[in-house]
Amino acid sequence: MVSWSNFLRPAANFAKYRAALPTSAMKNAVQMQLRQMSGGHDHMIVKPSRFQWDKFKDLLHFYTMIGLGPIIGIVLYCNIFIGPAQLEPIPDNYEPKHWEYHKHPISRFISRYIHPSPQQEYEKHLHHLFEENEKSQIRLLEDKIRAKMSERNDYQAYYYRPVIAKYHRISKQAADDLEELRGDI
Numbered sequence: 755m756v757s758w759s760n761f762l763r764p765a766a767n768f769a770k771y772r773a774a775l776p777t778s779a780m781k782n783a784v785q786m787q788l789r790q791m792s793g794g795h796d797h798m799i800v801k802p803s804r805f806q807w808d809k810f811k812d813l814l815h816f817y818t819m820i821g822l823g824p825i826i827g828i829v830l831y832c833n834i835f836i837g838p839a840q841l842e843p844i845p846d847n848y849e850p851k852h853w854e855y856h857k858h859p860i861s862r863f864i865s866r867y868i869h870p871s872p873q874q875e876y877e878k879h880l881h882h883l884f885e886e887n888e889k890s891q892i893r894l895l896e897d898k899i900r901a902k903m904s905e906r907n908d909y910q911a912y913y914y915r916p917v918i919a920k921y922h923r924i925s926k927q928a929a930d931d932l933e934e935l936r937g938d939i
Contacts, residue, residue, distance in 0.1 A: 829860065832859045836859045839857050852873070853866035
């Protein structure tokens with residue numbers, strides 16, 4: 755009989771609250787009591803992972819600090835110990851290099867080792883202009899050729915004289931006859 759009473763206890767609790775169930779507030783209260791088995795929330799929020807974003811921020815901060823430390827140290831060293839360039843008299847027959855025109859040591863370093871010289875840039879530009887001039891001259895020549903072809907009703911093809919095979923056979927026969935007459939020498 756004791757086991758039957760355990761089976762009937764939930765039914766007795768349900769009958770006790772049955773009168774209060776029609777109201778929605780009481781229905782929610784009873785359902786809340788029945789659902790709270792693990793003591794947590796009654797739903798799980800599904801949201802996308804933020805792992806990649808957090809990893810990106812961590813690496814960005816890490817590499818930013820790795821880069822900023824040495825750069826700040828180099829800039830401070832250059833500004834404190836080296837300082838800007840001083841103008842001094844230029845010796846005779848001396849042509850300054852292109853990086854020597856800059857005042858600050860960092861801009862001198864960048865001009866010397868990173869950027870190409872202005873003379874090199876100028877020569878590259880002249881080479882580009884030369885190539886474009888050559889292309890335009892070739893295009894003009896092609897236009898002249900096309901104009902002459904249309905003027906003379908020509909077409910673009912290889913020119914050759916037609917060969918008649920009968921004369922080739924006759925010359926081959928004559929060469930063979932001469933070879934027989936000559937014999938082995």
